[in-house]
Amino acid sequence: MIISLNTYLVTGAALFVLGLLAIITKRNAIAVLMGVELILNAANLNFVAFSRYSADPNINGVMITLFIFVIAVAEAAVALAIVLNIYRNMQTVNLDEVSSLKK
């Protein structure tokens, strides 16, 4: 059977690894934010999959996923506001060029 808990967990793990890869290797701050979104979604998928497939199927994983949605929206809004402000002040969103605290 292809549709099983393991398939969901492997998909979630792949999402997590690819999101982490995006966070580590990208220079653009918005691309890094996209990696963060991927990792949050990997967590969501695992929550829903476990809540559906646990020995006692329940809805708690779905509720936790809803709250993660709220946190993701708040994070994206504030982070993009910060990125726009950085761009207005420094004319770049490349993370390795935003280093004025080092000088």
Add this chain to the structure above:
Amino acid sequence: MGKDFVFLLFVAMTIGGAAIVAFAKRIIYNAFALMLSLFGLAGLYVFLSADFIAAVQVVVYVGGIMVLMLFGVLLTTKLTDVKLTTLKNQRIWAGITLGFFMIVLGAVIQRAPWIVTHEELVHDPQSATIGELLMTKYLLPFEIASVLLLAALIGALFIVRSEHK
């Protein structure tokens, strides 16, 4: 079987979109690939019989966060010269390490003795149960989430406001 095929299609959409986010050089490709990945995830939620989450995924992520991301991309990059150069060595080492990490995760997932249910899926709509739980068992987290959203809204407005009057 048709059901398996559709399921694998959604898995491929999800992982393929995420791979483009991680590997593509142009930020605008990254943004649209992220949208593809999030759509695939909504399909997977349908297969998990989480109908409400699937709908919210499309509305919040594809409709909300992605538009926000595209705004950010278009406001901060010049579309003519957006080769996203990453440091070469960093990329190779990150790929090797995370590939190894993925293998470990996959092995653990395959070998762990998960205790799973063998009941058939129930396809009842979940929204009524979710609404009831939000007003009873999850009332405090619900209120805290509302305050968090309000704080994030005010904070974001405060950060991007214009300095000069």
